[in-house]
Amino acid sequence: MQSRHTDFVTEVEFTLPKGYLDQTGILHKHGVMRLATAADEILPLRDPRVQQNEAYLAVIVLARVIISLGDLPAVDTRVVEGLFASDLNFLQRLYERINSADEVDAPIAVTPLANGGGKGFHTVGEA
Secondary structure: OOOOOOOOOOEEEEEEEEEEEOOOOOEEEEEEEEOOOHHHHHHHHHOHHHHHOOOHHHHHHHHHHEEEEOOOOOOOHHHHHOOOHHHHHHHHHHHHHHHOOHHHHOOOOEEEOOOOOOOOEEEOOOO
16 A cells, blocks of 8 residues: 655755856855755766766766756756855755765764874764
């Protein structure tokens, strides 16, 4: 038997810290990001831009999942490339937060730094 989940959220509104400045000088700050599908993460791996530079994966994935930004007619890789670095960072963190497992409220695991000093900690997964 199938059940309907009317409270299941698939889109999240956001406000960029700085905003995207388009070619006409209009600042776009408010947008909507949808949950990613498996295809959103798999298909960009075939893109030659990602094969030449793995960092470009984030640009393509964000262009796929950001469904609106201000009054822009569409969000594509050129828009994502034109974001200020702080806004790109904000969107990457938002993407990770909304697409992670349901256990996002669990405490963040930390491990001692490998430098032998024993005083510092870093989040698991950070270099």
